[in-house]
Amino acid sequence: MLAATHAAFSTVMYLGGATVFEYKIDPIAWCLAMLFSIMPDIDLPTSKVGRPLFWISVPLEKRFGHRTITHSFVGIAILVTLISPLYFYYPLYFWALLGGYWSHLQIDMANIRGVDLFWPSPIRVVMPGKRAYRLEVGSKAEMIVLCSLLVFCVGLYPMSSLGLRGGLHQILKDFDISYDEFIEVQGANWYTLELKAIDNLTLEHINCNCPILGAWQSGLIIEHNGKVRSVGKSQMQHNLFPVDAVLIKGEPLRVISQRVDMKGRSLRWLVNNLKANHGYYLVGELYVDADKVVNVSQIETYHPVLWGGDKVRLHYARAEDLGEYLNVTAIRGEVVVQFWLRPGDKPVELTFAGGMDGEEVPDVLKEMF
Structure with a gap:
């Protein structure tokens, strides 16, 4: 695969991980993941990483060939050994390096040749198994994949800052999600509820960004127009019935x-x-x-x-x-x-x-x- 494809795929994996596991995006870790997404090609003297490091890439290619030791679990083990100190001092960078390296191997499995993941065993790992569906380096099919990955990057970037739950929350605007999230984080920051609700007594429709004070009876206590009110699904126990609700994080509390x-x-x-x-x-x-x-x-x-x-x-x-x-x-x-x-x-x-x-x-x- 081309270096651009590897960098785009590592970015998709990094932003996708931030979306699912809700870790904070770190520009340095992101760059390290992209850099190490091309590092396995150090066994190819003509590659982006092989040319400046020719004194390593030339002997590697002569001794082992391309997509062998550096594209295997042995190569991963060597990498882990070299970067292991980062695990104790900068774990985020450790996982960025390892994840970027693995992303290269994973997408190279879609290449026609595949990779010798279990080197020195001759077994090659390919994905998908049918040759007609695999990609040639620099082909139109790879260009389509690269463009698709770039679109994914653009779509995942805003989602990565919200997390999967936060993204769904913004789309669904579900009150139960707001309640569950507030219970987990209350007391750490000021939180506001972007709320559309109906007053259970007067049937007045309310739209507000109301400060949240606490929780009560599976609902939230907010301050609206100088009055303390409760928002929840029970019309007998709460003042306001939520239609749409989004939890907004504010300053440290x-x-x-x-x-x-x-x-x-x-x-x-x-x-x-x-x-x-x-x-x-x-x-x-x-x-x-x-x-x-x-x-x-x-x-x-x-x-x-x-x-x-x-x-x-x-x-x-x-x-x-x-x-x-x-x-x-x-x-x-x-x-x-x-x-x-x-x-x-x-x-x-x-x-x-x-x-x-x-x-x-x-x-x-x-x-x-």
């Missing part, structure tokens, strides 16, 4: 949190005394006197503050979401105050105006000052 013991304290105490230079979310459960709680929210449909029996549950609640629950005093329980920081945000400054058992600055935040 850093979460700073502090636990607050709420025994004998009210949510009003927490809101009034918590002083911070960042917005925050409240997460936790409070056990309260059931006789003193008024049910002001739907138990099944998502709300940042949910009441059930003797328990008040906060799930990504903000001060403005607490409403009638501000005066509820906890018998026991705790609340986690979460600060979500973007790169470049100021350090968190958090104090409790009324004191917190004598501790003004939480331990977890001392290093932030």
